[in-house]
Amino acid sequence: MSLKNLLVSLSTVFILAACSDSSQDELNSLVSKSTYELKDLKNVEYKIIKEGRNFSVEGLEDKVIIFDIFATWCPPCRAAAPNLSTLQKNYKNEIKIIGILIEEDKSNTYVQRFVDTYGAEYSISNAPDNHDLARAVAATTDVGQGFPIPLMVMFYKGKYINHYIGAVPEEMIEMDIKKAMGK
Numbered sequence: 036m037s038l039k040n041l042l043v044s045l046s047t048v049f050i051l052a053a054c055s056d057s058s059q060d061e062l063n064s065l066v067s068k069s070t071y072e073l074k075d076l077k078n079v080e081y082k083i084i085k086e087g088r089n090f091s092v093e094g095l096e097d098k099v100i101i102f103d104i105f106a107t108w109c110p111p112c113r114a115a116a117p118n119l120s121t122l123q124k125n126y127k128n129e130i131k132i133i134g135i136l137i138e139e140d141k142s143n144t145y146v147q148r149f150v151d152t153y154g155a156e157y158s159i160s161n162a163p164d165n166h167d168l169a170r171a172v173a174a175t176t177d178v179g180q181g182f183p184i185p186l187m188v189m190f191y192k193g194k195y196i197n198h199y200i201g202a203v204p205e206e207m208i209e210m211d212i213k214k215a216m217g218k
Contacts, residue, residue: 070083071083071085071164072162073164075158076160082094090171090195092131100132101119101122102135103135104169104187105185106136107141107146107149112184112202113149115201115202116154117153118204119132133159134159135168137184173186175195175198185202186199187199
């Protein structure tokens with residue numbers, strides 16, 4: 036390859052690299068981020084640890100973790116809330132459900148009304164890290180960054196188990212909980 040061709044090739048690479056899409060840069064930063072700090076409505080703090088495509092919650096490594104990515108205005112999200120509450124109650128020592136609200140600028144009082152109205156009796160986070168965590172968790176499912184909600188993603192001992200889109204029957208999730216725990 037001549038020096039001229041080499042310079043043209045290198046210039047093209049630098050130009051393309053300099054014109055990278057900011058959304059790609061955002062996605063790359065999400066992929067490289069390894070911890071997320073969340074606080075639920077009861078002020079319980081959670082440190083979420085991301086290792087590759089796996090997620091765990093500090094102090095809850097032995098539990099099945101279900102991240103429920105939702106919005107308060109979403110009818111299927113509302114329908115899923117009582118089912119998730121029942122699972123949290125029935126498996127209180129084996130699982131932890133963490134709702135990740137993806138709406139911006141909602142007060143905790145507003146979110147508490149959602150909890151009271153739809154029976155969402157599990158941890159719900161209304162934290163600044165929610166959007167980043169939701170996008171990173173969704174990336175483990177390959178549903179894309181324009182993912183549908185509710186999106187529930189299950190991990191056990193940090194490893195991805197399954198995900199669910201929409202309001203799914205409680206029994207489906209329960210089967211996967213039991214399977215993950217070897218029951």
